[in-house]
Amino acid sequence: MSQPARRRLSAAARSERLTALLFVSPWIVGFLLFEVYPLSMAAYYSFCDYSVLRAPVWIGAMNYTGLMADDVFWKSLANTGFYAALAIPFGMVVAIGLALLLNTKVRGMAVYRTVFFLPSLVPTIPLAVLWLWVFNGEHGVLNTVLATVGVKGPNWLSDVNWSKPALILMALWGAGNAMVIYLAGLQDVPQEMYEAAELDGARWWARTRHVTLPMLSPVILFNGIMGIIGALQVFAEPYVMFPGGAPARSTYFYTMYLFDNAFLYHKMGYACAMGWIMFVIILGLTLLALRLSEKHVHYQGA
Amino acid sequence: MLRRIVSVAAVLLIAGAVWWSEKITAIPASRGPVEVTYWEKWTSFEGDAMRAVVGAFNRKQKRIHVKLLTVSGIEDKTLMATAGGNPPDVAGLYGPNIPQYAEDNAVIPLDDYCRKYGIKAEDYIPVYWDNGLYKGHVYGLCSTPETTALHYNKRMLRDAGLDPNKPPTTIEEMDVISDKLFLRGKDGKLIRAGFMPAEPGWWNWGWGCVFGGKFWDGKSKITANSPEMVRGYEWVRSYSKKYGADDLQTFRSGFGNFSSPQNAFLSEKVAMELQGVWMHNFITMFAPKLEWAAAPFPHPADRPDMANTTYTSEDVLVIPRGAKHPNEAFEFIAYVQSQEGMEMLCMGHRKQSPLRKVSRRFWETHPNPYIKLFTDLAWSKNAIVAARTPLWPEYNAELGNAFDEVALLKATPQAALDKVQARMQPKLDRLLAVQRARGEEQ
Incomplete structure (x- = not known):
């Protein structure tokens, strides 16, 4: 009884599946052509001596062993790790803080929300050039402001101890994107929960701690993962602001070394190996974040 | 069934329209002059100087038309265009690029062309000729020199x-x-x-x-x-x-x-x-x-x-591997290497000439009061060049x-x-x- 029914269904299903596949085909073709193919080729080239213009020559794991012994590789990885370790939590705290503030009932809230979101619309390159002047050691706005409160600001751009913090500070400028997502998450928190908590005598902090943050946790996880991906791939700002990772490679990030290997040194195989290592690192961190979050992320209705 | 036929027909119609529109808007293969594309990094007055030289070359003969394009990030773009098989016919790189691009097979040797056009080392202040060499072959010829x-x-x-x-x-x-x-x-x-x-x-x-x-x-x-x-x-x-x-x-x-x-x-x-x-x-x-x-x-x-x-450094003209019109490209490069072309270009840049033979007019009208000093320095045995x-x-x-x-x-x-x-x-x-x-x- 069930067999013929299935066959009958499968005829219809097959046609439906074909239609579905046809509809999805632009994406499938694009994915195969622009994602799978380049990724696989990059994996292949990472085992080759390849300068782009000459035919690749298979050299086994030499690129990988070379990277392990390359001080600049480790330096760029350490710089990137340092940047990510500070930029992600800072960005998160600022974005959540702003979202909480902008979720209160104040007149003209739409204006405030726009104002705080606006900075993240500024394109990267003009932004980087603008911040070069903010951080300028001699005439910079930041140091001028610091001087008014009696603090002698450092040479943000040319002191090896301050160049990375400068970039981390600057990254906060783009908190608007994450903020909007948090804001949407906040709007989603059921009012009943707050009311219930209030009836139980919970004050603002207790409500935030026990209602808002748990309800916001899926959004925090999402933004956290996007933050990891973004921070580990930081490129345009330091590339524009600190040519060659100056001063003394203190701002030489992973992607900059990768780019230089590929396009300046014509060592595409080496660069591909770096790309794959970064891919594995990001994949690992993302899986780790998902695993760690299992206990702490609360999905509504789950 | 009908619906399927109609939808397939619609797809074919759209594909056909795309193909047809590409065909009718394509520039027809003309029987006019050979078009040589030339990518150069210069802007402002430096770009204008080269534009004047290109203009002079285009007016001088009818067979070749050089099209000058200002390109930023010229090293990367030339590399990628060459790798992609669609490079310009002439590219204006930097002197220190020569060993790397020659090693990578990105540019073609110009020895035979130089012989054919009578361009030789003795015409140049040595350092400016040498900067275009790699493993004993000529890969680039000077456009403008520096000291x-x-x-x-x-x-x-x-x-x-x-x-x-x-x-x-x-x-x-x-x-x-x-x-x-x-x-x-x-x-x-x-x-x-x-x-x-x-x-x-x-x-x-x-x-x-x-x-x-x-x-x-x-x-x-x-x-x-x-x-x-x-x-x-x-x-x-x-x-x-x-x-x-x-x-x-x-x-x-x-x-x-x-x-x-x-x-x-x-x-x-x-x-x-x-x-x-x-x-x-x-x-x-x-x-x-x-x-x-x-x-x-x-x-x-x-x-x-x-x-x-x-x-000492210099800007160089090279012919990327895979260029469509290398012969015509070199004819243009040869014009830039002539005393007339070179002096027009270097005067426009207000630099010295890399050539040994310099017209008296070039010296007399050059705005830089120290142009002789910069030229003499190029002969120095202590000239520093990139490895x-x-x-x-x-x-x-x-x-x-x-x-x-x-x-x-x-x-x-x-x-x-x-x-x-x-x-x-x-x-x-x-x-x-x-x-x-x-x-x-x-």
Whole structure:
């Protein structure tokens, strides 16, 4: 009884599946052509001596062993790790803080929300050039402001101890994107929960701690993962602001070394190996974040 | 069923329309002149100068039409276009690109063309011919040449009680003059400097050569940490120690863009600077009243044999591999190499000519009062050129990093340069091994 029914269904299903596949085909073709193919080729080239213009020559794991012994590789990885370790939590705290503030009932809230979101619309390159002047050691706005409160600001751009913090500070400028997502998450928190908590005598902090943050946790996880991906791939700002990772490679990030290997040194195989290592690192961190979050992320209705 | 036929027909119709529209809008293969595409990096008056040369070439004959395109990031784009099989016919690269692009097969050798058109080494000031060579073959021909000299502010020297017509001839003299010109404000901040090794910062990799150092032996040995190289970096460090690494950095961070009236030399914040033949253009543009002069860069007192050091580089014209019209491309390059084309271009750039034969009119009408000096310097046996190896971009980055570490007092000159040596020698060894394996030894 069930067999013929299935066959009958499968005829219809097959046609439906074909239609579905046809509809999805632009994406499938694009994915195969622009994602799978380049990724696989990059994996292949990472085992080759390849300068782009000459035919690749298979050299086994030499690129990988070379990277392990390359001080600049480790330096760029350490710089990137340092940047990510500070930029992600800072960005998160600022974005959540702003979202909480902008979720209160104040007149003209739409204006405030726009104002705080606006900075993240500024394109990267003009932004980087603008911040070069903010951080300028001699005439910079930041140091001028610091001087008014009696603090002698450092040479943000040319002191090896301050160049990375400068970039981390600057990254906060783009908190608007994450903020909007948090804001949407906040709007989603059921009012009943707050009311219930209030009836139980919970004050603002207790409500935030026990209602808002748990309800916001899926959004925090999402933004956290996007933050990891973004921070580990930081490129345009330091590339524009600190040519060659100056001063003394203190701002030489992973992607900059990768780019230089590929396009300046014509060592595409080496660069591909770096790309794959970064891919594995990001994949690992993302899986780790998902695993760690299992206990702490609360999905509504789950 | 009907629906399926209709939908398939619609898809075919759209595809057909796309194909047809591509076909009717395609530029028809004309029987007119051969179009040679030429990518060049220059903008502003430098771009205009080349545009004038291209115009003159296009008017001179009917067979070839050169189309000049201004392209930013020319090295990367030429590389990618060549890899993609659709390069321009002529590209204007930088001289130090030649070994790397030749090694990678990105550009074609021009020896046969040079023979055919009678272009030979004897026509050029040697360094400008040599910069286009790799492994004994010609890969690039000079478009415009460069040399550097000490530029100094005569008024500032005079005000400090020095003879403005007696520029320093030794490094030690320069250090003394420089010291007299360093000035701090009431808050202790630097407000004026005599000379700064980090300014303009374009030759941070080369100070060792001023003291007699060499980048390598030209074959198989990197010599980044030779005593002469270390001495150069020690001199760099002496400035950081004397005036404070931080103070120098802060002072320098307040300098405006190079191409602006806030340029440190033009705004009289720095009295002496190593600068190239182009500096004159910027002086006339932004600070026409500046009292300045140029002189050969000083040499260490105990090394009179190191007199007349100068950084020489050049822009080069190359034919990328896979260019559609290499013959026509070279005909244009040959025109640029002619005395007529070259003088038009170099006059437009207000640089010297790389050719030995120069018309009297070129000398007489050249706006730069020191053009003879810059030309003579190109003949100097102490001309400093980037190491002619495909590894130069990496070597350059390592030396620049070592300069940073030394100038910021993060490492001793010896330690910083030992690190460069330890990084670069294995890279060179490997390159040579790869070349041997390919049977392409030098």
